[in-house]
Amino acid sequence: xxxxxxxxxxxxxxxxxxxxxxxxVDDSPIDRSIVERLLKKSGELFEVITVESGKKAxxxxxxxxxxxxxxxxxxxxxxxxILTDYCMPEMxxxxxxxxxxxxxYPKSIPVVVMSSxxxxxxxxxxxxxxxxxxIVKPLKSKDVQRLRNYxxxxxxxxxxxxxxxxxxxxxxxxxxxxxxxxxxGVAVA
Numbered sequence: 001x002x003x004x005x006x007x008x009x010x011x012x013x014x015x016x017x018x019x020x021x022x023x024x025v026d027d028s029p030i031d032r033s034i035v036e037r038l039l040k041k042s043g044e045l046f047e048v049i050t051v052e053s054g055k056k057a058x059x060x061x062x063x064x065x066x067x068x069x070x071x072x073x074x075x076x077x078x079x080x081x082i083l084t085d086y087c088m089p090e091m092x093x094x095x096x097x098x099x100x101x102x103x104x105y106p107k108s109i110p111v112v113v114m115s116s117x118x119x120x121x122x123x124x125x126x127x128x129x130x131x132x133x134x135i136v137k138p139l140k141s142k143d144v145q146r147l148r149n150y151x152x153x154x155x156x157x158x159x160x161x162x163x164x165x166x167x168x169x170x171x172x173x174x175x176x177x178x179x180x181x182x183x184x185g186v187a188v189a
Contacts, residue, residue, distance in 0.1 A: 020151050024050045025057040025084040025096060026114075035083065035139050042144045049079070054091025054099075057082065063103050079109055081132075081151035083139075086115035086122060094126060101130040110150040114139065 022039060026032045032050045039046040051057050058064035061079060082100060084093040097111045113126045114135040123134040132150040135143050 019045050019047075020080045020148070021047045021049065021078060022147070022151075023057060023060060023079045023082045024048055025052075025054060025082065025088070025093065026050075027052055027085065027088040031085065031137065038139055038141070038144060039147075042141070045148065054084070054088055054093065054096040057084065057096055058091075058099060061100065061103075061109075063099060081147060082109055082111045083135075083147065084111065084113055085137075086113050086126070087117075094122075094129075097126060097131055098129055112147060112150060 024032055024035050024039075026035065029052070032052070036048045036050055039048050049060060051060060055064065061082075082096070084096050086093040093113045093115075097113060100109055100111055110132040111130065112133045112135060113131045114137050115122065116137040118136045126134050133146060135146075
């Protein structure tokens, strides 16, 4: 039976296409490029989609079309986590965070806000409406590790019926809680 588990693991590992889809929202092309490179450099764990505004992010998420909210069911991006700049023209990161949390369907998407300004009021304001974290720019390698803890990975396999496997370092650690997450079809030791 042990040999079968190993074979199943190899088969499922070879069919994994993407673990975490990150939507990076920043009006600065330089900052977007830095964040994208840092995420991709950290390993094959992240697939990065970048946009230059909150409005574009809303389109990618399927939350806005021609000024009207639409059903995110039409969204085929399946974003696992949003990393957004706070200060942007037209729609701020705070406004995007608020919109995402209000449209909490089909799944709750973790939102991490980043800013070059370390303002306690801004941080408190974002956390109060549901931001997972607030990162002061520039993004660093240790921040990438934190992002892994907030996202719920989507594991896609080429064959239907295979058990989903995730490595233990992807399982979000609670805030001091010893409780382990319950995952359908996955045993966590």
